[in-house]
Amino acid sequence: MTWRGSSLLVAGLLLAGTLTACGGGAQSASTAFDANNCQGGTLDVLNQDDAASHLDPARLYTSGGGNIPSLLFRTLTTRTRKAGADGAKVAPDLATDTGEPNADATVWTYHLRDGLKFEDGTAITAQDVKYGIERGFAAELPGGAPYLHDWLVGAQNYPGPYKDPNGIAAIETPDAKTIVFHLNSPHGDFPYLATATQFAPVPKAQDKGADYEKHPISSGPYKIESYDKGKSMVLVRNTNWSRAVDPNRLACPDRIEATYGLDPAVINQRLTTGTGKDGDAVTTDTDLGPSELAQLDNNPDLAKRVAKGGFPYTYYIAFDNTKAPFNDIRVRQALSYAIDRTSVVNAAGGSSLAYPATTFLPDNKNMGYQAFDFFPAGKNGDPAKAKQLLAEAGFSNGITITLAHRSADFNQDGPKVATAVQDAFQKAGITVKLQSIDSDSYTTTVSNPATQPQASVEGWGADWPSGGPFIIPIFDGRQYLAGGGNFNTAHFNDPKVNADIDAINKITDPDQAAQRWGQVDSEIMKQAPLVPLFHTTQLRLYGKNVKNAFVSDWTGVYDLSQVSVK
Template sequence: MTRRTRLTGLTAIAVAIALGATACGGSSSTTGSGSPTKGGTLTVLDHADFDHLDPQRIYTTEGESMAQEFVRTLTGWDETGSQPKLVGDLATDAGTPSKGATVWTFHLRHGVKWQDGTAVTAQDVKYGVERTFSPDINGGPPYASQWLVGGSTYKGPYQGKELGSIQTPDQYTIVFHLSQPVADFNQTTAMPGWSAVPKAHDTGSTYDTHVWSDGPYMFKSYAKNKELVLVRNTHWTQSTDPIREQNVNEIDVKFGQDQSAIDQQIKSDAGTAQTSIMQWPIAGSDLTTIGNDPSLKSRYYKIPAPGINYMAINTTRVKDLKVRQAIEYAIDKTTARGAFGGSAYGDYASTMLSPGIGGYKKFNLYSSNPAGDVTKAKALMKQAGNPKLTMSLAVENTTTEEHFADAVKTSLGKIGITVNITPIDAANYFSTVDNVKNQYDLTWMDWIADWPNASTVLPVLFDGRQIAKLPQSNQDLSYLNDPQINAQIDKIAKMTDLTKANAAYGDLDEQILKQASAVPLMYMKFTELAGSKVGGVIPDAVVAEPSLVHVYVKS
């Protein structure tokens, strides 16, 4: 997954992808102490609405985190221990591979019910996964179409056709046939796209607004860009769910405030702020003050993300390699990081793979000084003929990112490049920039691994074949479509020796950055704040969010 913006990602101290559980770092501490109380309303303050809540379209960390309250996946992450552990969620366990990890079988738990009391079946899971292939259900991760046999030509279930590589021999068994070995397939199935959807309640592209629940909470109301209200699902039972609890009566998600206003409201801890939490990071302008305030320590979350904050360079618009290299040298990462809150936000990056993720290789092809090297950048521009260029830069319409955009504009202005800043509504940002009809010269991005391996970073961000294949949900915002890189992605995907595969991914990272296709900025840490009466929060190492699966409101 993805970014903080795109689903999901995962942290890790060390990565060991196996056919069972995965070990990765992250705190499991909670806010407050003692047994959770029942009842009350948790308020979630988000500055923007979710891109999607339709499980097959979710590909943001905040969307995935919220979906855990009403959507169950085949597998999931138990984060009550010192390290996240992969377990069965709808399934009884983490799945069984066969035929060289090209066939995966899952057995569903008995007794899991939809919000109307009907049983959740393997056929519901099959239908849910098949939805991802419909052109109308766009925005989610690409793994199903990449890996399932027949996925490259299947167009979804809405015309009455099924995908033969997903078999349901009985009501509680589902079998996936893959076109290649995927040793960590059972980590993919922890993502929302591998959840069940009841055909009778599917409304296609509008399913976003009234997702049918098999989790502890269900939709009561949803006014887009204003408010989402979740209430208890009375047909959910604790005995069938190894991951979640159902402590609060209601979860009230409010959208639309400026992030800094949210920061100050929760910091004040007055009234409903005491029972409130945020999902988006603390504004850069507030981060140092809040992070250094000892009185806020017990309700301040700093979650390392196995992810990268970067700027994509559209290689089809900025065609001259010398110009792209000049941009790499010219960017002042100190001012860019300052916009996000300085050192508290994360360390300077020089690679697309972050430390702690399988495949990470330490190297730096461009300036060793994070402030950049304007002299070198000007020399490269001279080699390119000193073109007077104007470039568009896409960012979210937040104060933090607009300050970042100003930093980029200043940096590139020093080498003769004029930058026109295009702020895009945060709620629609990724659906806008991921559509190939809305191309920009430069695009702000961040990305978090969907699980702790380079296979969920480099192929997703730099496989150029997805540009034509996924025109409405293209993640390759560098528009890099290099046959050699594409071929190497395919070669690594077939490797069953993970040590060799990781080494190859590290080399691929360097090969990609030699194309000056993206400017790595920071290895991210995400920071959020909760009110003093919010308990049971787990810093979620998998999606780099404060997890609400055990949340309660203190009486």
């Protein structure tokens, strides 16, 4: 499962023209920060949405909720809390290391640190972690990451601890500090999965089922003082947490106050002005708006308060490779040559927020990115080459296709990007009829082979920064789902690629695996199964009193565990 069709951009942000990069102003972290002397104050979070629609770790998907869950729930592993590419690595959290695999990565063993406690002072045990994971299988608690349902031996039909208190046999806890996972097949990425909130410990004696989220028991640096769902949340210090047992989270502010339901323009205006408490504020769900982007080159003080991140996301044109005319590789190649990526990037918000894609993997070394362009079309496309290939395929008079897109104008797979594609294809003799689909039903429509449009603008972002969750759902032929929920919209099924995926899944060295994922990306894209359009970046504004504000390359939002206020 992954993030699709990102709506991080606010309405009106997608300027049709020529936004430039942020000069020298955008930065990945503020300066003059003393991590040993950052305690105190109140950090305000100004957001459009309450992304943590549930505060139960079993119901949260990865690290959702604008990173706030990571302040409440520690997991076996976590992301490295650094700016840039280093922040896309796995670090030990509750565990002493990132996991001990057996020879083929089908068994993973973790040992807990000493001194771990819940907010009430009781010790955190391996059994608490196991119970927290098992809760994620209960039908009463839907919404969490689904991987363990498929990965754990014999767990596919486990109904959760409320109906089967015997638990999952594939998770062993031989003592209070050891937990062992037995997997159906090799998964070298298991340390990444162990960062999901589903791996947070839950004390069985305090579990109240669906009501647990009214006051989940914290294992992190903060605990809940108050929570008004969709409106506000207040976090205060968990006095049973310390940096001595958690080297990852700085937890500088004494208090964190989040406000939800704000208009994006209001958020950016408040952060820009920085009056009163707004000087101590950040946002975890709102990119810069047109007004702020226009000021950056001429307002150095504002530009210093913009953090840039590279959450890995790819937008592309999808189509069924098994159906005419896309079953002819020359037609698929023609589409790649015809695309004008400059106009598409401008439609997606300009070069501040997007950059051209000729690969499927984004430019992120942890994912294995390798630069290549098998169908070089320059900045504005090569319609002549596209026409030549169409003629060779028997379409000397061109072709007509239907291209679906989301109806919402602020989405990067919306009408502005689709229109830019339409204009570019027209120059190559490809007539495009646009099909607008309601944003709420878009993913359901395009991922069901029975309703899949002829072609569609789609987006893909992985749950963790590795090539596996980027490549496997889209290109593993065994992942094709005829009944719906199918992300392999190309209907791609290459035996060599499938075998390569199996081989890489056995690799537990992230750097070695990344290199192999880059090679697989190259193998796949030579076959032109889709047309990559652009990758995205994030630009976030923060208050004038905020320090150490950087956008995580893992999550695409500020890492609140590292931020401080003056």
